[in-house]
Amino acid sequence: MLLHAVGTAFARRPDTVAVAVSGGGDSMALLDLAIRAAAQQNQTVLAVTVDHGLRPEAADEARMVATFCAERGIHHDTLRWDGQADGNLMAAAREARYRLIAKWARDHDCAHVVLGHTQDDEAETFLMSLARGAGVNGLAGMDLFPTYGRVQWRRPLMSVSRAELREYLMRRNIGWVDDPTNDNDKYLRVRTRKLLPQLDAIGLNAGQISSSVHAMKMARSALEYYTIKEAEEHVVVTGGDVTLPRNFNRVMPVEIQRRLWVAILQWIGGGQYAPRTSALFELDTAILDGRNHTLNGCAIIVKDDKIHVTRELNAVHDLTCPTDEIWDRRWRLDGPHDPALTIAPVGELGIRQLDDWRAAGFSRASIISSPAIWDEKTLIAAPLAGFNDNWTAQIVAPWHPVAKHALNL
Structure with missing residues (x-):
């Protein structure tokens, strides 16, 4: 055997x-x-x-x-x-x-x-997961x-x-x-x-605990299946952002809502751990009140009948790297690389150097937190804003409605 x-x-x-x-x-x-x-x-x-x-x-x-x-x-x-x-x-x-x-x-x-x-x-x-009050994912081992x-x-x-x-x-x-x-x-x-x-x-x-773990694994698979189904119906991905209908959670079970939010926030914000339940409750309250909110390095913008989730500028404001490296753990920029150039967010300084960023179809919040090529304080390219100059920006980790767990090996 x-x-x-x-x-x-x-x-x-x-x-x-x-x-x-x-x-x-x-x-x-x-x-x-x-x-x-x-x-x-x-x-x-x-x-x-x-x-x-x-x-x-x-x-x-x-x-x-x-x-x-x-x-x-x-x-x-x-x-x-x-x-x-x-x-x-x-x-x-x-x-x-x-x-x-x-x-x-x-x-x-x-x-x-x-x-x-x-x-x-x-x-x-x-048993260790049970002792810290873990849910289905934690108990699935x-x-x-x-x-x-x-x-x-x-x-x-x-x-x-x-x-x-x-x-x-x-x-x-x-x-x-x-x-x-x-x-x-x-x-x-x-x-x-x-x-x-x-x-x-x-x-x-x-042996008996192993049987319970197996049952939890099956429960997790079922929850993930329905999370994927709900995401297919409600989630729209554009660039590195997510848009949802404001009333998407009206008929959705609470646990499926939670899983969907965790997946969105981790994909955009890059955090390894899921936000606490209390933090998600505050987010839900803000949405019901029509207020914008920030959580896990993401900006959640409520406008009309839509919820727009993008990267929070404050989370990446000081984040820079050479042009041949991955920026913010999710963006790869390709173009005429030069050691004198760096990747940093567009920010307030960059958006003032963009004449027609609205034509790109992204919100201001999305543009200012998106990756750009800089030569010191001069904006060379901002691909998501339509200012390319032979540069492209690509997400290296595609969206998936099942959140990646913290290293679960």
């Missing part, structure tokens, strides 16, 4: 599969299974370990994995994270891990990575088929317990290391992990 699960992780069997390996029991079992499955399927296996530089033992653990791979003719690399975290260290290290692995995979022409998460990990995530950094990720062992994988390793006479962090009660996941066995007393175990 284990070998089949790993061998069929991807619907279309890739030529090359990468395994993210920490040296712990779960990932070592996955690595061995991936090597065995690849031998049967004529695939190439690569392995990668990330040393976050947080523990002195991590380098030795990476060397252990490297030795294991070398003995089996598997290419292995160790990546090191030297970053700093201002807030949640574990979350920052986790995001860095996926970012580093994704880049490494692309550099090795590999678009498929398998991860060693188990049924126990899913149960722990569910980790995505089954995520794509991040232009790489497809899979978790073929999500129906397998941690204990089963330890038994597998012992049968195969394969060693592993236990990360001491996994016994540090400072971390909520560790405390949750230690709590799980006590829940058996009321008949609650990882």
Whole structure:
């Protein structure tokens, strides 16, 4: 069963599969299974370990994995994270891990990575989400088929317990290391992990929690389906903006409204996290009152029977970058690039240099927050305002009515 699960992780069997390996029991079992499955399927296996530089033992653990791979003719690399975290260290290290692995995979022409998460990990995530009052998305747990950094990720062992994988390793006479962090009660996941066995007393175990997670995943899919349907009926996308009928929410269920607003605000504002329910309530009140509003770096303009959502100028006022980079995480400008030029918003200074911006069909709020090419204080081009001068502007992340969640790998 284990070998089949790993061998069929991807619907279309890739030529090359990468395994993210920490040296712990779960990932070592996955690595061995991936090597065995690849031998049967004529695939190439690569392995990668990330040393976050947080523990002195991590380098030795990476060397252990490297030795294991070398003995089996598997290419292995160790990546090191030297970053700093201002807030949640574990979350920052986790995001860095996926970012580093994704880049490494692309550099090795590999678009498929398998991860060693188990049924126990899913149960722990569910309980942690429940403790913070998460809704359907949070309780649906980790995505089954995520794509991040232009790489497809899979978790073929999500129906397998941690204990089963330890038994597998012992049968195969394969060693592993236990990360001491996994016994540090400072971390909520560790405390949750230690709590799980006590829940058996009321008949609650990882398998049953996994069933609930599956039900939440189906509920999330249904909600996303109807959010897409409502978006198709009500949302009009022009350039980088969204327009809605002012009464779009009259017959729409509250949860679908919330999801649609989250998708719009995250697409335009670029935020990683959804706005709080209280903030969305304030937005709804403003719309009912006919007042303009700002939220999550977006300007929501109520006029006549329409709601217009665009980027808030204050959110991008000081945002500049070279012309060959992505501006505001969503705009790519192409034209006669020059190191002396920069991308910045049109702003008040730029709109005074535009003679006929109204002809472009965008509102003033849209124009002043849109990307422009500057030579110091001289406006060279403002593509959305119709002032092109051989420059074009393109959204790099197309609109989709299902919001991207915070890194949910």
